[in-house]
Amino acid sequence: MEQKQKQKLFDTFPEMFPNTVNYRGRAEIACGDGWFHIIMAMCETIQQDYNFRKSRWETSLVYKGNAYWTEAVCADAEKAFRGVGLPGFVQIKEKFGSLRIYADGHYNVPFVEGAISFAEHMSTKVCEKCGAPGTLRANNWWRVSCETCEPTTPDAA
Numbered sequence: 001m002e003q004k005q006k007q008k009l010f011d012t013f014p015e016m017f018p019n020t021v022n023y024r025g026r027a028e029i030a031c032g033d034g035w036f037h038i039i040m041a042m043c044e045t046i047q048q049d050y051n052f053r054k055s056r057w058e059t060s061l062v063y064k065g066n067a068y069w070t071e072a073v074c075a076d077a078e079k080a081f082r083g084v085g086l087p088g089f090v091q092i093k094e095k096f097g098s099l100r101i102y103a104d105g106h107y108n109v110p111f112v113e114g115a116i117s118f119a120e121h122m123s124t125k126v127c128e129k130c131g132a133p134g135t136l137r138a139n140n141w142w143r144v145s146c147e148t149c150e151p152t153t154p155d156a157a
Ligand SMILES: [Zn+2]
Pocket: 127, 128, 129, 130, 131, 132, 145, 146, 147, 148, 149, 150
């Protein structure tokens, strides 16, 4: 992936790409540019969920006892946020044709696992080179490519 795109991920999600995540510094991102938007969308999904949980809990502290913010609703908001963190990505790479995403284990939310799984699976449908709809191909080596980048029936002309 181009450095410009990596830097965009680092700048947009500094908490998920801390420069202390491993001995090499920031997460290693080793895949084609075509998957940039999958990784971006995964990070947005995780960040939005985290922000929502945090905001709901903070609001519950302010309005506790009001008509909507009953004891039970406030307890639920606290439970949904307590112990929740953002993942720190360690390594994002292509392996056997699709994305593999490794994060540290302190985020404690099945939602994050789901977002990561979705991104990994989505990569099997998107050309790693250009981002167009693609197919997982397995002759010689595994990769996902589109008909433009890798025609299955090359034009005889
Ligand atoms: Zn392509």
